[in-house]
Amino acid sequence: MSSEPTHQNIHTFDQATALQPAGPHHWKGQPGRLYWNMVGPFGGTTAATLLHAVLLHPERIGEPAALTVNYAAPLADLPFVLEARPLRTNRSSQHWLLLMTQVDTEGQTITVASGTAVTALRRGTWAGSELPHPPVTPAENLSPRPPTAGLAWSERYDLRLLDGDLPTAWDGAHADDSLTRLWIQDLPPRPIDFLSLAAMSDMFYPRIWRRRALRTPAGTVSMTVYFHADQAALAAAGSGPLLGEARGQEYRHGFFDQRAQLWSADGTIMTTTHQLVYFRD
Amino acid sequence: MSSEPTHQNIHTFDQATALQPAGPHHWKGQPGRLYWNMVGPFGGTTAATLLHAVLLHPERIGEPAALTVNYAAPLADLPFVLEARPLRTNRSSQHWLLLMTQVDTEGQTITVASGTAVTALRRGTWAGSELPHPPVTPAENLSPRPPTAGLAWSERYDLRLLDGDLPTAWDGAHADDSLTRLWIQDLPPRPIDFLSLAAMSDMFYPRIWRRRALRTPAGTVSMTVYFHADQAALAAAGSGPLLGEARGQEYRHGFFDQRAQLWSADGTIMTTTHQLVYFRD
Structure with missing residues (x-):
């Protein structure tokens, strides 16, 4: 990095x-x-x-x-x-x-x-979470995924996969779930702010690729991000990395949706997000 | 009914x-x-x-x-x-x-x-789900929740609670999770359509009431609904009831978010939804 x-x-x-x-x-x-x-x-x-x-x-x-x-x-x-x-x-x-x-x-x-x-x-209130930070290997103990040839954006992030990387072969081997967990950081590192949180909330490749192991056309139609971080949480997160987790929900008739969340390394939820994705067979 | x-x-x-x-x-x-x-x-x-x-x-x-x-x-x-x-x-x-x-x-x-x-x-494509219909007691074996005095809308729905009803006492007894499952039907019954799906996606009382057992002020700020049902799924769902499930995610600084989904009685996902709610202590 x-x-x-x-x-x-x-x-x-x-x-x-x-x-x-x-x-x-x-x-x-x-x-x-x-x-x-x-x-x-x-x-x-x-x-x-x-x-x-x-x-x-x-x-x-x-x-x-x-x-x-x-x-x-x-x-x-x-x-x-x-x-x-x-x-x-x-x-x-x-x-x-x-x-x-x-x-x-x-x-x-x-x-x-x-x-x-x-x-x-924002104002001080009672706080709670039902999204506990899962126990995972720290980013420093993992290697970054190599950028994908021809995709400029993939050179702009340091992504370290914990679970659910892209299929190693596009062979149609069906998976039952689409969970992905990874560490995400700007490359080079940049202090986390609301703009990078919005961008990183869209960091998860289409869940259907994981489910089907077929690289079919797919693209986000609509994305919603809820920001739970305030300025203090941004400052504490520094330049990251953030831990991200995404799962697909329902796939039918050319659309599916996936939900995700981003935590700071110390376990604070930064955003929760949900998106609708179109796909073709 | x-x-x-x-x-x-x-x-x-x-x-x-x-x-x-x-x-x-x-x-x-x-x-x-x-x-x-x-x-x-x-x-x-x-x-x-x-x-x-x-x-x-x-x-x-x-x-x-x-x-x-x-x-x-x-x-x-x-x-x-x-x-x-x-x-x-x-x-x-x-x-x-x-x-x-x-x-x-x-x-x-x-x-x-x-x-x-x-x-x-909509067009025919591969289909899959990561939101299995949980095994629950059928609606006909449960009693409707009585309407809440003074709330006209509560007289317009037949709600049958499976898990996570409103706290029986507003005594501040903290709960660790906010899961609610219930059967939802228009009262009198009305064929399910996209409009009733939109409305029923907002059927879940603020999750913070369940977590805190305090009836603090709370209201939806933004709601997103993804529709997975097509006309055939609407026809199959008839007049309901639908099974709904909701969970809170993160609560902090006067806002929290909750996610939910609606299934038809035969186990087909009709909508997935996510909302941001403001609250006061």
Whole structure:
């Protein structure tokens, strides 16, 4: 795990989620190729980019509590416009609308992503958990998974698998469950913040690949992230790594859903997340 | 379980989720008191009302796959305007924006709920599940929970508890987990459809009440529902009952999340759902 900063001392993740102001409630940017996946940027960086506009908004109150991102079309590596608009501001919470558009090859403006967010002022209350940190091998005792050739985003993360790695052969050997556990860290390391939590919540490859051992087409349609970390939990998590766990739930008629959660190394839940994924046979 | 229809032969649920056209992409309606909860209508009927506009929209393709509803302010029993706008139409899926407004007592138009939905054409594919139907006592061998005095919505459902009913005493006796299992049916019975699935996905009382045995203020902030049922599964489920299971996940800083799923009596997953809830000590 190198700690050497990249290009111009700006971390690749900050380059990939950068926004420029473009008038009230609007920002502009371009995905770039740093986190490119098969047919577009890694969905996690898109989610982080949408959330970034909320964090930059001058009217924002509070910290992220909920984020839903719907992936309407693959993003091109072309400029986008992002609208982040507060729909409702309560005393201690705020509701946001998120819309990202690009101009397609025919000159049409199309919605490539939409979403909503809730920000909220956090306060001390009773606390509890029903998601205990499983006993696992520490990250330092494991080796990083080699990046996947041709997938830029896989070079941006140090992933250390505990259970449920990608099948070693795409031979259709059916598995009964799709549990994956792994350690996740930015490469090079970067202090965990709400943006990297949003991105890392989308870190789990499609569960159906694990169930079927067939590399069929699959892509996230909608992802929801609930943020349980506050600034103190972010500071305590440092630059990670975080422990992630994901499981598939129901697979039918071209869609399945999977749930996941991220813990800090000291056992604090950072996010819980749920996503709907389309697949083809 | 009476099968006698209510007022004017229109089921109370259809009365509570009724919409009138109000121009392109717009509908109007009024919550009514039939499903009233403590400070507004049952959130499940609000979610169903938002989805109803999608189902009524002349440009819709496909059936509901995902729905996210954010509860921005308590609905008053006053007229609302509901916008349901297709943001993006793909070959086999469509992305929707949902906005509900009311005029408050000061004459201001405020957003009371927002959301997004994805509809999709379903097709036959490989199918699997990691959510097996637990072995439980059939609904007919259990008694319905008596409605809660003063809560109109509790008179609209036949709820038969298997595990994890409301605490019998609000005495602060801490519980380690918040699992609830129950049978759910409209009262009187009504054929299960996407609208009742949306509503029933919000059927689970705040998990923190179970954990703490303290009836502290709590309310859903955001709910996401993934629909796994297609028309054939709806037809097979008939008028129910459905088996529901819910668990809390993480509780901290005034918010917690809970996940849940609904099965038909024959063991088919109808929805999986996840929600963020605010609470006070």
